[in-house]
Amino acid sequence: MSKCVTFQHSRRPSMSRVRGAVVAAGLGTSMVLGAGAAFAAAPASAPGTATLIGTTAADSVAAQAAAQGKAAEKAAVAKQAERSSAKEAAGKAASWMAPVRHYTLSATFGTDGSRWAHKHSGQDFAVPIGTAVKAAHSGTVVKAGPNGGGDGPAYGNAIVIKHGNGTYSQYAHLSRIDVRIGQTVSTGEKIALSGNTGNSSGPHLHFEIRHTANYGSAINPVSFLRQQGVAV
Numbered sequence: 001m002s003k004c005v006t007f008q009h010s011r012r013p014s015m016s017r018v019r020g021a022v023v024a025a026g027l028g029t030s031m032v033l034g035a036g037a038a039f040a041a042a043p044a045s046a047p048g049t050a051t052l053i054g055t056t057a058a059d060s061v062a063a064q065a066a067a068q069g070k071a072a073e074k075a076a077v078a079k080q081a082e083r084s085s086a087k088e089a090a091g092k093a094a095s096w097m098a099p100v101r102h103y104t105l106s107a108t109f110g111t112d113g114s115r116w117a118h119k120h121s122g123q124d125f126a127v128p129i130g131t132a133v134k135a136a137h138s139g140t141v142v143k144a145g146p147n148g149g150g151d152g153p154a155y156g157n158a159i160v161i162k163h164g165n166g167t168y169s170q171y172a173h174l175s176r177i178d179v180r181i182g183q184t185v186s187t188g189e190k191i192a193l194s195g196n197t198g199n200s201s202g203p204h205l206h207f208e209i210r211h212t213a214n215y216g217s218a219i220n221p222v223s224f225l226r227q228q229g230v231a232v
Contacts, residue, residue, distance in 0.1 A: 068181035097188055099136045099171060099207050103127050105232070106204055109220040121218040122170065122208035122232075124228050129203045131194040135185040136225070139163040142213050144181050148172060148198065151215045156198025157207065159191055160213050167224075168213050171205035173197050 025125050103125040111120040139161040148155030155172035159179060162168050175195025185191055196203045209224045211217040 027198055039091075071166045095187060096137050096225060096230050097134065098125075098225065098230060098232050099133055099169075100125050100131055100194065100205055102131075103205075105222075109218070109222065121215065122172075122206050125194075125205040125207060127194050127203065127205060129175055129193075129195050131172065131205070132190050133189060133192040133194055133205055135161055135189045136169050136189050136207075137161070137163045137165075137167075137211075138187045139169075139185060141179045141183045141191075142168070142183060143170075144177050144179055146197075148215075154199035156200065157195065158198075160210075161185060161191075162213060166211075168210040169216075169221075170206075170208035170210060172208075173200045173204060184216050 027029040104127075104176055106124040106126045107120050109120060109123055141159060142162045143149030143151070143158065143160035146157050147153050149158040149160055151158060151160075151170075151172075155170075157174040157177055158170060158172040159174065159177060160170045170191060173195055174192040174197060177191075178193075179185060179191045194203065194205045200206075207221055208218045209221040211219065222232055
């Protein structure tokens with residue numbers, strides 16, 4: 001009996017297929033390399049290239065963002081300064097106040113007249129007798145009583161308050177005194193009633209701001225109050 005031998009042919013690619021694949025690969029490589037070489041050959045500053053357009057757009061966006069950021073920062077700083085100024089003004093107004101309400105300003109600081117041995121040392125607030133007189137700022141009472149509290153009979157009944165910021169306020173021609181020496185008072189606290197005592201031509205409150213507790217160290221009280229945010 002003869003044996004039947006079966007031959008298995010190996011599946012090797014034909015030479016024509018190999019050549020075709022090599023040619024195709026070469027062509028693809030050439031196309032890719034050619035395109036890359038062309039792109040690289042284009043100068044970076046040449047208009048119309050993708051690189052130039054992308055860089056220019058990015059720079060423009062970055063510059064615009066930087067400008068907007070600076071503008072926003074300036075606006076925020078200005079707003080904060082405005083708020084701080086308003087807060088400071090409100091704080092000053094809250095810490096100081098006019099000593100009476102519903103008044104008419106009469107004799108002013110530094111005025112000449114026969115009623116004073118020297119120039120007028122304070123600001124007069126014309127008000128009816130019995131008007132509530134309030135502490136213009138918190139502090140401690142250092143003078144209170146007749147004879148100007150020690151400053152002389154021209155002041156009539158008077159009070160002097162020492163404040164924490166190194167200034168003193170004085171209230172004169174009072175009809176009644178409601179505080180005593182050594183007492184601590186708060187801003188706006190009623191300390192007396194206005195009157196017409198001492199050297200006075202009519203009912204009013206004589207108000208001073210001083211550097212010391214004694215006569216002779218007064219400054220313009222209206223200017224001082226305005227610096228504290230109080231309009232009088």
